Every structure is written in C-alpha cells, then in structure tokens.
Amino acid sequence: MVSSDGTQKTLLKGALLFSSVDGMVASALLVPILANIAKDFPDAGPWLNQLLSLPSLLMIPAIIITGKLADYVSKKKLLMIGTILFTAGGFGGIFANNIMDLVWTRALLGIGAGVVYPMAPAMIAYLYQGQERAQLLGWTNACGSVFSFALGIGAGYAALFHWKYAFYFYLIFVLVFLMQWAALPDFPPEKEDGKIAQAKVSGNPQEKLGYRVWLTSLDMIVYMTLSMVLLYKLSLFIVSEHLGTSADAGLATSIQTLASFLISLVFSQVLKGLKRFTAVLGLVCMASGYFFFGIAHNFSLVVVAVICLGLSLGIIFPYLMNRVSAVAPNSKKTFAISLLSMSIYVGQYLSAFFTQFADWISHGSIRGTFSFVASVLFACAMIAIVYILATQGRDRNVSMVEK
Template sequence: MSESKREGTVLLKTTLLLSSVNGMVASALMVPLLADIAKSYPDAGPWLNQLLSLPSLLMIPAILITGKLADYISKKTLLLVGTLLFIIGGFGGIFATGVMDLVWTRALLGIGCGIVYPLAPAMIAYLYDGQERAQLMGWTNSCGGAVSFVLGIAAGYAALVDWKYAFYYYLLFVIVLIMQWFLLPDFLPEKKDPAITQAKLQTGATEKLGYRVWLTSLDMLIFMTVSMFIIFKLALFIVNEHIGTSADAGMASSINTLASFAVSMVFAQIWNKLKRFTVVVGLVCMSVCYFLFSIAHSYGMMMAAVIFLGFSMGLMFPYLMNRVSIVAPNSQKTFAISLLSMAIYLGQFFTGFYTQFVDWLTNGSIRSGFMFVAGNMAAFALIALVYVIFTRNREGESQTTIAG
C-alpha cells in the first residue's frame, strides 16, 4: 500500500471513529454543569433533569427515522445534517438566558445525536468486513469513552470559570464535520445502490431483516435494561455500606470506563479467538460483576466488580453491533443498526422500571438486588451458551458471528 493510500485509510477510519462519539459526549459535557445550572436557574424544577434525559428520549425516534431515510438519502448527507444539528444544539447553550432555552437546544442536540448514532457503524459495516470491521466496532466504543472522558473533565474545569464556557467544546466538532465532508465516500441511498439492486434481481426476492436482526436487538434491549441497574445503585451502595464516599463513586465510574476502553481496543483479537462464544464471556463477566457487588465489603472488592463491569460493556457493545452488521442483508444494514441503537436507549429507559421491580422483590435490599441481577445474567449466559452450541452447524464458524 502506498503512503498516500495508507494515510487516506487512516484518515477515513479516524473520521468514522470521531463520528461515533456524539451520544456519549452529549451526556459527558452536561453532567458536570448541572449543579451550576441549578444555581443559575433556581426555578428550573423538573426541567433540570430533562437536560440529561430529553436528548436520549428524542434520539429514539430520530434513530428509527434515520434508518428508513437511508433508503432514499445518502448516509453521508444524513451524517452531515446530524452533526450540524448536534453542533448547533450543543453550542447554542451558550446563548441561554433561562432553563427553557437550554431545554430547546438540548432537544435539537438529541435529534442530531439520533441521526448520527447509527450511521457511523452502518458505514463501517458497508466499508469493511471480517477482522477489520470487528476491530473498528470495538474502537468506536473505545473512542467514545475516551473522548467523553476527556471532555467531561474539561467541562468541569471550564465550569469553574463560567459553566457556559463548556459549550465552546462543541465547536471542536466543526473539525469532525469538515473531515466528514472531505473524507467520507458518497454513499448511494440503499434503494438506489446498483450493487444491492443487482443482488435482489439475482435472488429474485425482497431482502427482509430476518429474525436474527430482531433477536439481536432484543438481546441489546434486555442486556441494557438489566445491566444498567448499577447506575441507579452504585453511589447509594458505596455510601450506605460505608465502603467509600461520593468521590469514590466517581472514581469507580472512571475505572469502569477505563476497563471498557481497554477491552474494546482489543475486541477484534478476543472476537477472533472466541468467535460466537464472545457473548457468553460478556454475560458471565456481568454476572461476576454483580455477584462481587453483592458480597463486597471493601473498596478493593468493589473495584474488582467495577472492572468486570467494564469488561462486559467493552465486549457486549461492539459484539452486538458487529453481529447485526453481519446478519442483516445489505439493503437493510442501516435500518438494522438503527433498531439495535434504539434498543440501547429503550433499555436505559426500561431500567427504571426494572429497578423498581427488583426493589419490590428484595424489599429494597441493595445487596439482594445485586444478587438477583447476578442470577439473571448467569441465566442469560447459560441460554446464550446453549443457543451458540445448537446453532453452530447452521450458521458455521466461518461466519464468525455471535449469538442471536
């Protein structure tokens, strides 16, 4: 490969990776500012919480609509529009004179995030395959975690001067927008792609999503619903059990991000060795995480649990994204990835109800709740193991696919 071609490939991959971080950055840049915003707008009331939840809520329909629009509009065009809305919605917060101004800008940001979120992995699915695709799917998770971690810290320091200064960081995505414009190829709308049309003519059939796409999306929905229980309980558990302080809860969150980052970086190598059994390992790690939380009485034990949490997240996200990109037909890849992306945010929404159910079942005991979730995850791991074993001959190890 020539030097110029190698540089072009690196720049293309860098653009795709940076295009995948919007959803994580949106939350990371807002969380450190909430206390200062509450002081500036003491009458904000419930709207303060909407600054975090509203973008995620609006991402769900935006993701689904984007999956269908890709049939008729180029993915590159959609990505550019989504990134532009994200920048305008994010940076627009600097002009806010009241909490409702922030709510409207966050709503615009959420729509932009929803448009962008499924497109970067969809482009990866169309441009790459095999080990290279798996590697990039893992790196998207790592890149999102790294960028949001750095910008989250930067936002906290900016807020020490003036919380509105943190919104200037959204202008960094102007660079990403320029890279998208010049470096990404022009994808034809999927219903106008001659390669896809020719494939349909040869088979004489209309390509359908297939049950494996729906099942993989259901996997993600269930995984997110159950695994995110820790988000509601971690800080409360650490303080109430006298294991540490709220600062230690923040450190635990950072360690989780670091562990997830590390595993995602080497996901392709893990996937190459374990093939479809990667899903079983990811679920087992989550089960071990919650079991360790249920018996933890020391800071060290808690950190071990958090590391297993990061391992599981670092495996499951790229794993399921890679899975759906493999089993979806070419004419439906973007919509399939949109379904999976939507399942992530629906799962986060359903976690609140699942948490209430677990609290009712365990009479509010956090340790018993952790043990219950550990049992759930162990059962899911067993189901996944049985499914993989019984479908190995049908799907073939040569496909290097995952359970679903």
C-alpha cells in the same frame, strides 16, 4: 472493502471513529455544569432534569426516522446533517438566557445525536469486513469513552470561569464535520443499493431483515435493562454500606470506564479467539461483577466488581453491533443498526421498572438486588451457550463467525 493510500485510509478511519461519539458525549459536557446552571436559573424546576433526559428521549424517534431515511438519502449526507444539528444544539447553549433556551438547544442536540448514532457503525459495516470491522467497532466504544472522560473534565474546569464556556468544546465537532466531508465516500441510498444487489442475482426476492437482527436487538434490550441497575444503586450502595464516600463512587465509575476502554482496544482479538462465545464472556463478566457487589464488604472488592462490569460493556456493545452488521442484508444494514441503537435506549427506559421489581424480589436489600441480577445474568449466559450450540451450523456463512 476499502482500497486507498495510507493517509486517506487513516483519515477515513479517524472520521468514522470521531463520528461515533456524539451519542456517548451528549451528556458528558452537561453533567459537571448542572449545579452551576441550577444556581443561575433557580426557577428551572423540573426543566433542569430535562436537560439530561431530553436528548436521550429524542434520540429514539430520530434513530428510527434516520433508519428509514437511509433508503432514500446517502449515509454521508445524513451523517453530516446530524453532525451540524448536534454541533448547533451543543454550541447554542452559549446564547441561552433562560432555562427554556437551554431546553431547546438540548432538544436539537438530541435529534442530531440520534441521526448520527446509527450512521457511523452503518458506514463501518459497509466499508469493512471480518477482523477489521470488529476492530473498528471496538475502537468506536473506546473513542467514545475517551471523549466523554476528556470533555467531562474540560467542562468542569471551564465552569470555574463560567458554565457557558463549557459549550465551546462542541466546536470540536466542526473539525469532525470537515473530516466527514473530506474523507467519507458518498454511498447510494440503500433502496438503490438494494436494487443493484438484486440485479446481480437473477430472481433474488426482496431482502428481509431476518429474525437474527430482531433477536440481536432483543438481546441489547435485555442486556441494557440488566446492566443499568448499577446506575441506580452504585453510589447508594457504597455510601450506605460504609465502603466509601461519593468520591469513591466516582472513582469506581472511572475505573469501570477505563476497563471498558482497554478491552475495547483488543476486542477484535477477543472476537477472533472466541467467535460467537464472545457474548457468553461478556455476560459472565457482568454476572460476576454483580456477584462481587453482592458479597463486597470492602472497597477493593468493589473495584474488582466494576472492572468486571467495565469489561462486559467493552465486549457486548461492539459484539452486538458487529453481529447485527454481519447478519443484516446490505439493503437493510442501516435500519438494522438503527433498530439496535434504539434498543439501547429502550433498555435504559425499562431498567427503572426492572430495578423496582428486583428491589421487590430482594425485599429492599441492595445486596439482594445485586445477587438477583447476577443470577439472571448467569441464566442468560447458559441460554446463550445453548442457543449458540444449536445454531452454529446455520451461522457458518456469517463472516464474523469465521474470521
């Protein structure tokens, strides 16, 4: 637990929250200026799309490597190194004279984001427990949403003068770096921390990751695979079904982000009331969202659907992060969170193939695809209820369940 004066405690929480947004904003600044870049580099070809996809791709190995490096290097040092790489890669776009210069800077940004992504929640898991940990993990999701929204708008306005000006916003992370340096405690490497923990308990065997960490990571893969179907279908559905325009699709996405942000702010209260059944609520919200999409014949019902989906995202992400933080042993927490973080991107990758499968099941009907995904999610909710009831006794010692 953290014991410090009010100012230091606030600065510490601020440093952790601001450090958690790198992965969420990796593409937020680029999306509004992509058309401008394409205009200046007409011969970019397939490299233009790589500007968006390459950072996510490189985050996966960076997350895995960082999870193992935490055995030998302190989390504070890893977090600060990742922030330096992320800031250099983002700001470096200002000096790009051709598309390949931008590709290399985006690659550096992706590696930095991959180093940072598991470190902030890992430090939260070490420093806080119970409701305070759940609250902070919920706030990280909210903070990422606000940063993505604000920086995306800022980049769009900056591009009215020149698209390179948008990259100046990455200098914000210099302040984040200074907050990390000033406020974060310097943990020992996890291998050393594990030896200390073992020394306190005579005969304690080498700690294992545990099946619940692997199961939670599998849950994240399944959830991301199902939730990302909307990304491929939302705009096409709204326009092809004459429910609105592309601008309305953008509005729907913003409403979803707002719903996710709001529920993230009160996530700890939701977890306190529902405990492990919080996951069931998240699945039911997502299933309801897809169900409403399947029957939507006006934009009002689309709004209801995206609100349900936003609530689900704002519940499931902090829930699974909090869950893995609670069940992983101290000497394996960072690797466990890295494994869960990697699962997010594995699920995103698999979602493209699952979407094709759902289209085949529904014979190409978008409404049919939404209804099929809804039925799968309702089935997942039923499985989750059965599993929770069957394992409740074994999880009584997990702090997140009891507090």
